[in-house]
Amino acid sequence: MHSTLSPASAPTAVTPAIALRDVRKVYGKGEGAVVALDGVSLEISPGSFTAIMGPSGSGKSTFLHVAAGLDRPSSGTVSLAGADLAGLSERRLTILRRERIGFVFQAFNLMPSLTVGQNIALPLRLDGRRVRRSDVRAVAARVGLDERLRHRPSQLSGGQVQRVAIARALITRPEVLFADEPTGALDTRTGRGVLALLREVVDADGHTVVMVTHDPAAAAHADRVILLADGHIAGMLEAPTADEVAEQLAHLGD
Numbered sequence: 001m002h003s004t005l006s007p008a009s010a011p012t013a014v015t016p017a018i019a020l021r022d023v024r025k026v027y028g029k030g031e032g033a034v035v036a037l038d039g040v041s042l043e044i045s046p047g048s049f050t051a052i053m054g055p056s057g058s059g060k061s062t063f064l065h066v067a068a069g070l071d072r073p074s075s076g077t078v079s080l081a082g083a084d085l086a087g088l089s090e091r092r093l094t095i096l097r098r099e100r101i102g103f104v105f106q107a108f109n110l111m112p113s114l115t116v117g118q119n120i121a122l123p124l125r126l127d128g129r130r131v132r133r134s135d136v137r138a139v140a141a142r143v144g145l146d147e148r149l150r151h152r153p154s155q156l157s158g159g160q161v162q163r164v165a166i167a168r169a170l171i172t173r174p175e176v177l178f179a180d181e182p183t184g185a186l187d188t189r190t191g192r193g194v195l196a197l198l199r200e201v202v203d204a205d206g207h208t209v210v211m212v213t214h215d216p217a218a219a220a221h222a223d224r225v226i227l228l229a230d231g232h233i234a235g236m237l238e239a240p241t242a243d244e245v246a247e248q249l250a251h252l253g254d
Helices: 060-067 090-100 116-126 133-142 158-170 188-203 242-251
Strands: 018-027 034-044 049-053 075-080 101-105 176-180 208-212 224-229 232-238
Touching: 018 060, 034 060, 034 075, 034 232, 049 060, 049 188, 060 176, 060 208, 090 101, 101 158, 116 133, 116 158, 133 158, 158 176, 158 188, 176 188, 188 208, 224 242, 232 242
Parallel strands: 049 208, 049 224, 101 176, 176 208
Antiparallel strands: 018 034, 018 075, 224 232
């Protein structure tokens, strides 16, 4: 006797937060052409924390820029929550990035003349959206800076400034948060606090985080580590320890 799944009990396919299919990115032409990504295919699940690692020149930053729609691939497709980025005009792509993607960089990129509260609210103002003080205060509290809303960046520590940058990225409630070496300019203890916050953003809020890092200890906070080498995916590790990541990186010649 054959049993069949009823429609109600059949598993439903989850749309990936980000999907890259056979993505190539080539800079330059002819003899001087550099292949930064060479046939990368990857799906990143919603509500997950993924770390991207690899030796210098492996394609980490290019991967981040292409996946986030900051740069277009030479060939292949990139989709965000099922939307194919290739089919979007520059204007539509800009709107999608503003509304659905958050960015945190190693260089914090805060406006020194603005207060913490004004820096956090900036993406909403740039998008012409109404800024609710309660929303700014709530996201500042999320990163432990609700007492510092009137301070300027120059009055904060490096770790606090990076927390402002994370709050600024979270204020738009993005589906995906891209972080490029978010702990690169921080000492170990401060960096751990920032990584714990990113982990919490995934676990408590259901955001998707994609982080480029060179630090195995930072990568160990992720659910999955993607290893890049020469523009290819060279390996994947699920919930690895820092030692496991370091060992794999050593094999890639980092």
